Amino acid sequence: MKAGFVGLGAMGQPMARNLHRAGLLAGAWNRTPARSAAFAGETGVTAFESPAALASACDAVFTCVSADQDLLAVIDALCPALRKGSLVIDCSTVSADTAREAHARIAAAGSAFLDCPVSGGVEGAKNGTLAVMCGGDEDAFLRAQPLLQAIGRTIVHMGPAGSGQATKATNQILCAGAIQVAAEAMAFARAEGLPLDRVIEILGKGAGASWYFVHRAPFMARGEYPAGFRVRLHQKDLGICRAMAARHGAILPVVEATLADYAHLIAAGHGEEDISTIFRLKAPLFRDPADD
Amino acid sequence: MKAGFVGLGAMGQPMARNLHRAGLLAGAWNRTPARSAAFAGETGVTAFESPAALASACDAVFTCVSADQDLLAVIDALCPALRKGSLVIDCSTVSADTAREAHARIAAAGSAFLDCPVSGGVEGAKNGTLAVMCGGDEDAFLRAQPLLQAIGRTIVHMGPAGSGQATKATNQILCAGAIQVAAEAMAFARAEGLPLDRVIEILGKGAGASWYFVHRAPFMARGEYPAGFRVRLHQKDLGICRAMAARHGAILPVVEATLADYAHLIAAGHGEEDISTIFRLKAPLFRDPADD
Numbered sequence: 001m002k003a004g005f006v007g008l009g010a011m012g013q014p015m016a017r018n019l020h021r022a023g024l025l026a027g028a029w030n031r032t033p034a035r036s037a038a039f040a041g042e043t044g045v046t047a048f049e050s051p052a053a054l055a056s057a058c059d060a061v062f063t064c065v066s067a068d069q070d071l072l073a074v075i076d077a078l079c080p081a082l083r084k085g086s087l088v089i090d091c092s093t094v095s096a097d098t099a100r101e102a103h104a105r106i107a108a109a110g111s112a113f114l115d116c117p118v119s120g121g122v123e124g125a126k127n128g129t130l131a132v133m134c135g136g137d138e139d140a141f142l143r144a145q146p147l148l149q150a151i152g153r154t155i156v157h158m159g160p161a162g163s164g165q166a167t168k169a170t171n172q173i174l175c176a177g178a179i180q181v182a183a184e185a186m187a188f189a190r191a192e193g194l195p196l197d198r199v200i201e202i203l204g205k206g207a208g209a210s211w212y213f214v215h216r217a218p219f220m221a222r223g224e225y226p227a228g229f230r231v232r233l234h235q236k237d238l239g240i241c242r243a244m245a246a247r248h249g250a251i252l253p254v255v256e257a258t259l260a261d262y263a264h265l266i267a268a269g270h271g272e273e274d275i276s277t278i279f280r281l282k283a284p285l286f287r288d289p290a291d292d
Numbered sequence: 293m294k295a296g297f298v299g300l301g302a303m304g305q306p307m308a309r310n311l312h313r314a315g316l317l318a319g320a321w322n323r324t325p326a327r328s329a330a331f332a333g334e335t336g337v338t339a340f341e342s343p344a345a346l347a348s349a350c351d352a353v354f355t356c357v358s359a360d361q362d363l364l365a366v367i368d369a370l371c372p373a374l375r376k377g378s379l380v381i382d383c384s385t386v387s388a389d390t391a392r393e394a395h396a397r398i399a400a401a402g403s404a405f406l407d408c409p410v411s412g413g414v415e416g417a418k419n420g421t422l423a424v425m426c427g428g429d430e431d432a433f434l435r436a437q438p439l440l441q442a443i444g445r446t447i448v449h450m451g452p453a454g455s456g457q458a459t460k461a462t463n464q465i466l467c468a469g470a471i472q473v474a475a476e477a478m479a480f481a482r483a484e485g486l487p488l489d490r491v492i493e494i495l496g497k498g499a500g501a502s503w504y505f506v507h508r509a510p511f512m513a514r515g516e517y518p519a520g521f522r523v524r525l526h527q528k529d530l531g532i533c534r535a536m537a538a539r540h541g542a543i544l545p546v547v548e549a550t551l552a553d554y555a556h557l558i559a560a561g562h563g564e565e566d567i568s569t570i571f572r573l574k575a576p577l578f579r580d581p582a583d584d
Contacts, residue, residue: 198450206463
């Protein structure tokens with residue numbers, strides 16, 4: 001089984017490269033042709049002229065795009081050309097509803113769809129160590145194993161179509177709460193005049209610890225926020241969480257607070273920084289200890 | 293150097309027992325005499341009649357009480373009887389201001405004070421594996437090492453008087469955020485119909501993970517909240533955080549949201565449950581997936 005890849009962005013390109021290394025990549029397509037041409041030049045992988053041309057040449061197609069409407073547009077472009085019984089594996093982060101819609105359209109075309117959002121960032125994509133949260137039919141999940149194992153390390157079937165996206169959304173909610181409270185706690189600790197490196201060391205081993213506290217509180221202590229998980233991307237994902245919760249008649253207080261903070265940060269020009277930049281909004285809420 | 297112990301509560305008693313095992317305990321005093329009598333009966337350690345009697349027989353006195361005013365009352369009872377140059381080591385969780393006040397009163401009496409709040413819970417107290425966050429003079433901190441090493445594993449000097457309490461308060465803020473978002477994310481995941489055990493498994497290894505998510509989301513999945521960290525104790529600690537932040541002119545949004553939730557939980561009779569019981573308030577915000 002050979003796969004095609006649609007969407008050679010920051011995540012898609014290293015994932016496609018890992019499929020190529022495993023001998024599983026038949027070709028690629030990208031909306032901006034220069035990018036697929038460059039990838040073809042580097043790897044020798046065929047750059048196709050259209051999603052349909054790619055689909056007709058592969059048994060499986062990966063998609064990795066930015067937004068819900070982009071995914072559905074690509075799905076519609078693939079459908080008429082998909083080989084019977086082929087697989088479409090979407091690694092974008094979109095809403096569970098969009099994943100179910102894509103599943104329905106692909107099923108109507110006689111193929112199978114898996115929503116397989118990933119976590120682990122660009123580094124995980126490069127190293128092939130992503131966590132892959134899969135929604136869709138068990139049979140399609142099993143058939144996709146050789147492909148998924150080329151891009152990820154932890155690959156879990158979460159349930160029917162949409163379940164992968166629902167799991168990813170749950171993860172993005174957890175990240176929002178973790179960064180919020182890491183910033184609140186660090187602002188408090190700084191106002192108290194504590195040595196922040198020792199605070200991170202001791203509390204990072206305790207019951208209050210989180211991945212974000214251990215790995216991003218040091219960014220806050222230094223006041224430097226190099227792009228890891230960008231504010232604008234988390235904002236997009238939290239918008240999906242908000243919309244999904246609304247379908248259950250619910251609001252997500254932690255998500256709402258974080259979206260409000262991100263709107264301020266983006267307006268102030270910090271949208272391309274790591275989400276730990278939220279510390280910029282928390283620290284000034286405390287009077288400087290020198291003023292006491 | 294032998295120590296006395298004031299306050300044989302859920303945390304104090306196992307800590308006193310570890311000092312006794314290390315051959316470092318000279319006696320104990322407890323406000324409710326039955327408890328120190330029982331401890332004396334079990335261990336052979338002398339139950340003293342008053343804090344002053346205990347102080348006059350020891351080179352160091354540990355205190356582990358519930359509230360700020362209790363600590364200051366014990367300090368005042370100890371002061372006239374302390375041996376010159378002795379150490380008072382307080383393991384209670386109180387405000388940094390109270391710790392500084394205790395430090396001043398003990399210094400005026402010619403002894404040294406360390407604020408040494410701990411984390412790690414009753415289990416850490418029993419196993420002698422507590423994290424101990426110390427505030428006070430470097431010299432006193434160094435002299436206290438043999439005693440502190442009998443009760444804890446990670447012992448860090450955070451700075452002058454009050455720094456231990458400020459560090460503990462920072463930790464309690466982190467716990468509030470971690471339990472809040474774990475409950476919000478689990479309520480979302482349940483509403484989405486996801487298999488919660490698999491959600492915990494995969495997200496517990498990712499960037500959204502926290503100690504509370506890994507260890508307490510399973511309580512939420514089961515709907516059982518056996519006392520680990522009790523709501524009423526965390527409420528008390530977060531009240532301290534609120535008061536400390538107010539001194540800097542700041543409010544702590546995550547702490548305020550958590551205190552509001554805890555007031556509801558205590559009113560509903562859940563104050564003695566583990567703080568993961570906060571899930572009771574989050575889950576009903578979502579319509580049951582069966583209703584969709």
